[in-house]
Amino acid sequence: MIVRHDAGRRPGYPAAAAVFAVGMAGTTLPTPLYGLYRQELGFSELMVTVVFAVYAVGVITVLLLAGNYSDRVGRRPVLLTGLAFSAVSAVCFLAEGGLPLLFAGRLLSGFSAGLFSGAATAAVLELAPAERKTRAGFAAAAANMGGLGCGPLLAGILAQYAPRPLSLPFLVHLALLVVACVLVLLLPETVEDPERWPRLSPQGVVVPSEARAVFVPSALAAFAGFSLLGLFTAVAPAFVSGPLGVTNLAVSGAAVFSVFLGSTAGQSLTERLGARRALPCGCFVLVAGLAMVGASLAVELLPLLVAGAVCGGLGQGLAFRAALTSVAAAAPAEHRGGTISTFFVVAYTGISLPVVGVGALTVALGLRGAGLTFTACVAVVAACTGTYLLRRPLPERNRE
Template sequence: MIVRHDAGRRPGYPAAAAVFAVGMAGTTLPTPLYGLYRQELGFSELMVTVVFAVYAVGVIAVLLLAGNYSDRVGRRPVLFAALAFSALSAVCFLSEGGLPLLFAGRLLSGFSAGLFSGAATAAVLELAPEEKKSRAGFAAAAANMGGLGCGPLLAGILAQYAPWPLSLPFLAHLALLVVACVLVALLPETVDHPERWPRLTPQGVVVPSEARSVFGPSAFAAFAGFSLLGLSTAVTPAFVSGPLGVTNLAVTGAVVFSVFLGSTAGQSLTEKLGARRALPYGCFVLVAGLAMVAGSLVAELLPLLVAGALCGGLGQGLAFRAALTSVAAAAPAEHRGGTISTFFVVAYTGISLPVVGVGALTVALGLRGAGLTFTACVAVLASCTGVHLLRKPLPEQHGG
């Protein structure tokens, strides 16, 4: 049973959304700094993508092992645990102990994101009054994608214009985490009679038969969209400083921020369009964005890359929120949590495996060739998914 305790006298859903945003910002904070790590430690672009992919491994592991844990122990304990993992991740980066600690930092960051994905989203929704549920749903989506976008923007500005480029971004984030801990301590608990640290019960991969016809195309759309997010956060800094010749880290952070800005805007439009239309339209907008990204690599134009990032992010946001809405509506109530966790597992696989492929392709094709191959493959996947959804639209009751 979910209730709200003392909601009128304690911080509400905007405070929970702020905590969510701070936590997610930490997961993308290293994005504009990978070039500096490469100079300092001397590893390849392939290793950059592997370091990034470790993050997705952490997220997927938590989703499978503890995706519904906050339903049992309460939202606040899980939020505190997520903030602790985020702080430990920052400490790993601050220690500058070489590649092993970079891997450890990214893995801990993945644990943090996996815990935040369920607990923070639920807390934001549950703390909102009934008349503000829709606004709270967008607040959760905006906190998620907005936080992911603000991480590289903050790190890029601090690394470019302030001292200690490999330290100050993480010190700043630790300060924000302290504020977030205070907010969590003040938040009311929304789970009635929480258990006291019960044993973990891994839920595995769950897709009930009633949801499979909706889950398939929705998962493909999420995979394609998250592939673009993975490219943006793991490889875009190398694209910007390599083929485009821009070495300003603040610009790099702003380019990555534009993808998540577009995603937030796309998610805000999904409800107006309805999931049934937003899902195929989002796929086609994503394809247009990927075409612009590819064009920017050929023409070496930074404005075209930014336009592609915004457009691709818009399509990703449209398709992602529509896909999530559709999957949640299609799944029976007793399997809804597990089905949504499985959906996120597919999405985070999309953020990791294709990006590692790009890193491997750079060895044979160079950065530009790898980027063009990647955009072509993801565009084909998104196009096929969009065409399929136009020919066989989702059932009206699942599409909103």
């Protein structure tokens, strides 16, 4: 596989970043709408978390089966496929056909995110000239987390202040997807001599022995950080409308947006600190954010929840980018792609399984009790990981 970096006069990396953001926004669009689906279909908070977790199943499946597919077939075909999955997902939600279509929509959304996570990141980096590589790296991270944050913000505002709350957000997103498709068609292909739809070559779960000392604490930090993201994208709106007593959907969407805003800021700071310092630092900032989220549920204070979201997101962003950088540096070149895919599998397991646990706990403990239990457990994981990294810092070779 040969990558060419000359884009000529065609759209460059900002256009690719815009496509990335539109694609990722669709994956979190339903977040502030789950309460409306609960009222309409009559299912429990546990079922909300299960519907959400199906998304992670889709992401993990694509990462394992087609994590490196865009290296072979080219970036543009994979991006277009991801946009197509996103469009069909939106149609599933528009059909309002009950739980089966909600499950189908979330699964297809996961397929889209899995394709975008690799292909869109690579496209943004490859379309940037050499002197703007650092800026392009941040643009890719900002497009990823910014898109994830803008989805619930857009849906919450439209659902609260515009007609047809369960339809209009997805219709608007479909329009954005059309624009994104046009941009992809205008982008230059950065992979020379791409294969024509070759067979999938599953990478499986790979962690070389020489990378395990770095992989384990890094993956645990990612697991804890993504658990926070999962909490906000699955059940935070229920916290806002339940224990905190705020029923405005735009406020719910803004609360979710704040955690991704914090994550984007954290990722922007990682390079200044270096991965070796940013990873344990991010873990402890994440603990502080989780403590604030738990306290907001105990005292029923919305501003404290938002502050906890920003703080926790900041820690997640610091730790995640540092962990990914460290794992990529520690893995041998011949196993780097598989090791990074395994890292993302652990991260997306963190975004799903703990959140389903929260849904199950709501049956016995209620939303507040389940939220407090969740924040305490994840804080313990993050604190133990951060302490371990202080006592056994990452090797110097992983310093950025």
